[in-house]
Amino acid sequence: MAWCPFAKKMELQPESDSQPAIRPTQFILHSIVAPWTPERTYEYWRDSTNLESHFGLGYDGSLGQYIGTHTRADANFSANRRADGTGAVSLESASNLEASDPWTDEQVETIIRLGVWLHQEEGIPLRVCRTWDDPGYGFHRMFSEWNPNGHACPGAARVKQFHEVVFPGIVARATGKAPSQPKFEPYPGEAFFMDGDTPALGKSSPIFTAMGKRLVAEGCGRYKVGPGPKLGQADVDSYEAWQRECGYSGAAAKWPPGPTTWNKLQVPHV
């Protein structure tokens, strides 16, 4: 089984041990019809249903993985596992309750990254699936063998994005026709910045140095020394100044960084 290095592993039992092995040849995208984080999706799979996907994607681009990619997951009907042992890797993504909203920029970025990883790790070919059992990339409503109930998943706006942005983005990045790394550091998710309910003071990462340099450049630096890789109170104070600069106040301006102000800060990729 393979676990994605940039996904938070939340292994789902007993499914992870009890479901049969697959050889993954497809990647199928879904909308979960709920605005859930990967953690909330995990709880739902664990407590409420036997169905599940391999991956869950939050609005902020954070990614969870529940089942290894060489084990069957059950979101794709006949494509879960075929008689020849091949099957689909599936991803559920946070959406509104009608599954009518487009993916956020952060979601698009993570789907592209995961699509490239699946190509490199599993050899999924860089094409849109032509039939229900053809190796490649697709979305749930594409074939009735994947979606016997005929529902619209992942929604019209996301189908459009799949064709115009997501799949071309996977191809461009996997073939080296686009920078293999994003220019700016993707939002690392709220948990990266926190230690439970308090700022993760003392945590070390080159992202903090890059972030601090950008805060200084924007006139929001509150440093006496640094910035450096170890998260300190000056980083927290500086980032809160930046959030106020972006128009937030009160609790909304407090640590941790949110995806909107993070993307606006344009922290160079480390």
Ligand SMILES: [Zn+2]
């Ligand atoms: Zn679906």
